[in-house]
Amino acid sequence: MRKAKLLALCTTCALAACAGDGSGLDENGRPEGESSGTLQPDFQSIQDNVFTPVCTGCHAGAAAPLGLRLEEGASYALLVNAPSVEAPSLQRVQPSNPDASYLIQKLAGTAAVGARMPLNQPALPAETIAVIRQWIADGAANNTAVGGSAKVRFELVELTAVSPESDEVVPGPVRDVVVASNVELDASLLQSSLIALRASGGDGNFDSGNERVVPVDATVRSDQPTVLAITPRLAPLSADSYELHISGTDPVAMADLQARPIDGDGDGAPGGDFVLRFTVEMTQ
Amino acid sequence: MRSGTVLRNICALVALVLVSSLHIARAEPYFAVREGLKCASCHFNPAGGGMRNAFGNGWAQSALPARRIEGTGTDAWTGVLSSFVALGGNLRANATYTDVPNADATSEFELQELRAYLAISAVPDRLAVYIDQRIAPGGSQNLEAFARYTTKDQRWNVQAGQFYLPYGLRIEDDEAYIRQVTGINFATPDRGVQVGYESAQWSAQLAVSNGTASGPEPDEGKQVSLRAEHVQNVWRFGAGFNNNHTDAGDRQMQGVFAGVRTGPIAWLAEADYLTDETLGPVERKQWVGLIEANWLVGKGQNLKLTAEVFEPDTDVDEDEQNRYSLVWEYVPFQFVQLRVGARIYDGIPQNDLQNRKIYFAQVNGFF
Numbered sequence: 001m002r003k004a005k006l007l008a009l010c011t012t013c014a015l016a017a018c019a020g021d022g023s024g025l026d027e028n029g030r031p032e033g034e035s036s037g038t039l040q041p042d043f044q045s046i047q048d049n050v051f052t053p054v055c056t057g058c059h060a061g062a063a064a065p066l067g068l069r070l071e072e073g074a075s076y077a078l079l080v081n082a083p084s085v086e087a088p089s090l091q092r093v094q095p096s097n098p099d100a101s102y103l104i105q106k107l108a109g110t111a112a113v114g115a116r117m118p119l120n121q122p123a124l125p126a127e128t129i130a131v132i133r134q135w136i137a138d139g140a141a142n143n144t145a146v147g148g149s150a151k152v153r154f155e156l157v158e159l160t161a162v163s164p165e166s167d168e169v170v171p172g173p174v175r176d177v178v179v180a181s182n183v184e185l186d187a188s189l190l191q192s193s194l195i196a197l198r199a200s201g202g203d204g205n206f207d208s209g210n211e212r213v214v215p216v217d218a219t220v221r222s223d224q225p226t227v228l229a230i231t232p233r234l235a236p237l238s239a240d241s242y243e244l245h246i247s248g249t250d251p252v253a254m255a256d257l258q259a260r261p262i263d264g265d266g267d268g269a270p271g272g273d274f275v276l277r278f279t280v281e282m283t284q
Numbered sequence: 285m286r287s288g289t290v291l292r293n294i295c296a297l298v299a300l301v302l303v304s305s306l307h308i309a310r311a312e313p314y315f316a317v318r319e320g321l322k323c324a325s326c327h328f329n330p331a332g333g334g335m336r337n338a339f340g341n342g343w344a345q346s347a348l349p350a351r352r353i354e355g356t357g358t359d360a361w362t363g364v365l366s367s368f369v370a371l372g373g374n375l376r377a378n379a380t381y382t383d384v385p386n387a388d389a390t391s392e393f394e395l396q397e398l399r400a401y402l403a404i405s406a407v408p409d410r411l412a413v414y415i416d417q418r419i420a421p422g423g424s425q426n427l428e429a430f431a432r433y434t435t436k437d438q439r440w441n442v443q444a445g446q447f448y449l450p451y452g453l454r455i456e457d458d459e460a461y462i463r464q465v466t467g468i469n470f471a472t473p474d475r476g477v478q479v480g481y482e483s484a485q486w487s488a489q490l491a492v493s494n495g496t497a498s499g500p501e502p503d504e505g506k507q508v509s510l511r512a513e514h515v516q517n518v519w520r521f522g523a524g525f526n527n528n529h530t531d532a533g534d535r536q537m538q539g540v541f542a543g544v545r546t547g548p549i550a551w552l553a554e555a556d557y558l559t560d561e562t563l564g565p566v567e568r569k570q571w572v573g574l575i576e577a578n579w580l581v582g583k584g585q586n587l588k589l590t591a592e593v594f595e596p597d598t599d600v601d602e603d604e605q606n607r608y609s610l611v612w613e614y615v616p617f618q619f620v621q622l623r624v625g626a627r628i629y630d631g632i633p634q635n636d637l638q639n640r641k642i643y644f645a646q647v648n649g650f651f
Contacts, residue, residue, distance in 0.1 A: 018604070018606070019604050019605055019606045019630040019631055019632070019638075020601070020602035020603045020604040020605070020631070020632050021602050021632070021633070022602055022603070022631075022632030022633050022634050022635075023601075023602050024601070024602065025600070025602060025603055025632055025634070026634070027632075027634040027635045028635070029596055029597075029600070029603040029605075029631070029632055029635065029638075030597075030600065030603075031600055087421070096387070096388075097390065098637075099382060099390065099392070100392075108464070108471075109458070109467075109469060109471030109472050109497070110458065110471055111471075112397075112418065112420070112421040112425065113425055114425065115472075115496075115497050115498045116471055116472050116497045119496055119497065123467040123472065123497065125465075125560065125568075125596075126461075126464055126465050126594070126596070127596050130635070130637055130638065133637050134635065134636070134637055137384065137387060137636070137637060
């Protein structure tokens with residue numbers, strides 16, 4: 001019996017090859033200096049090498065599955081600290097915790113709901129998933145040129161509708177409205193009533209007197225730059241036209257950490273309200 | 285006295301099933317190697333996994349546990365409610381501690397899965413519908429759902445629907461390189477048709493599927509999976525082939541696997557060579573391998589030592605990864621398995637995740 005145990009131990013260990021010493025390789029195990037297309041554990045690289053070429057075949061536009069757009073400019077806001085629709089207890093990307101990130105579970109095929117991603121192609125190679133894991137483990141920073149770098153100085157504080165986009169018709173129900181800034185906003189202002197969401201009352205018109213206010217909660221999903229999630233407090237948005245209003249004028253205006261108000265109306269000068277209109281259609 | 289009656293009932297059931305050459309149970313490949321049974325015959329699915337049949341449940345109550353506990357009656361669970369209906373289930377709950385270099389360690393309790401199995405045999409042993417449904421965590425998800433026709437001599441079968449693809453050793457650990465890198469695991473069933481052949485010493489399956497892991501099919505490309513295994517009492521040898529043809533390129537795998545019993549140790553081994561055109565501008569060639577020793581420490585106890593190797597790119601030196609696992613498995617009584625183990629990842633030093641350590645305890649309930 002003892003011989004058998006020793007045989008098992010020795011043989012099993014001996015047959016396993018030694019791990020590579022990593023010489024001449026980057027942290028992804030690829031040769032240093034390999035073409036610039038090599039996947040790196042940063043968001044821009046993952047966007048360029050995975051999300052854009054692989055995922056946006058489906059996850060793009062107003063009808064992106066589960067509202068998850070992975071095209072450039074929208075993906076970060078809809079991934080990082082964003083709750084999964086399939087498994088609401090999990091975030092799609094939880095910075096510093098790849099094991100708890102639903103994105104990793106979907107790519108690795110270990111998610112509790114739905115099929116492994118990408119649906120229409122072979123599974124991503126293990127090393128690609130490892131790079132995405134590494135990015136998340138490193139804190140899931142946003143290094144895209146759109147405003148990820150804290151060193152970039154913007155003259156104006158701008159807001160961009162990520163999902164839904166302006167005047168877009170999207171399938172319902174809509175669980176949240178995501179708006180991104182180009183800088184870090186003053187999160188303390190979210191305590192005031194400068195964000196309002198109204199439903200048209202079914203006629204698509206916002207001045208006919210039958211509008212109703214939709215109570216919302218606003219949370220910061222990520223900063224540098226800030227991503228805001230405006231979530232209906234009572235229930236996801238059903239079929240109707242909606243208007244989101246973020247104040248950029250007195251008495252209380254959304255502003256950045258330097259107290260510069262947003263250029264909400266896009267006139268090239270600080271101030272002005274940010275208005276986003278969109279329509280929800282129920283497809284089922 | 286009552287205990288003896290139950291045991292006799294189980295033994296009789298086991299003997300009956302053996303004699304009639306119906307499906308033979310295998311909860312994991314090493315069980316089959318240890319018992320000298322065919323790999324493909326202990327579950328309803330010819331390639332293993334999912335619902336256990338009557339023999340599997342009988343064996344799990346008599347031969348597998350350290351001891352039996354008794355209920356209030358004398359009946360023993362077989363999973364077979366009638367000639368037409370059979371049920372089964374699995375639950376795995378984990379406590380995991382993960383240590384990644386240069387990062388804070390994490391610990392977590394999780395419900396890995398709760399699955400239910402249902403087989404309805406409209407014509408017993410000939411025509412059946414089978415469902416494998418994951419109920420928790422999260423929402424319900426169908427893993428397998430297929431209809432199967434079996435010839436009268438039980439040698440040939442054909443099934444259509446959604447099912448796990450036949451390839452290599454169907455071990456429980458989906459994170460093993462041979463399961464993760466190949467992409468053939470319990471998380472990636474696919475939709476298609478499968479033809480199977482079963483004889484006393486041969487088990488083979490050929491499947492043609494969408495190649496989309498049960499997602500929608502966007503092109504004409506299909507995935508072909510082939511698995512063949514020759515089984516002797518002490519050893520077995522098999523080979524697998526898989527080609528997934530897509531608009532993005534071909535991904536092909538071929539591998540061999542084997543099992544042998546040496547005294548109290550059941551050995552498993554598999555090696556696969558992959559070529560993948562979808563990873564970049566040039567085809568990438570990869571290797572994965574596994575060798576596993578399962579030492580029968582005592583009745584109801586197994587000590588599993590596993591070593592794995594992953595070569596991500598044969599054209600790149602010094603990028604190899606290893607994974608070592610030591611797992612103690614204990615079945616204190618029927619239908620309950622406790623697992624405690626450690627998995628050590630050993631990769632290139634500049635990648636922390638390739639050098640993480642995972643310690644876990646698991647409760648596995650099955651019936």
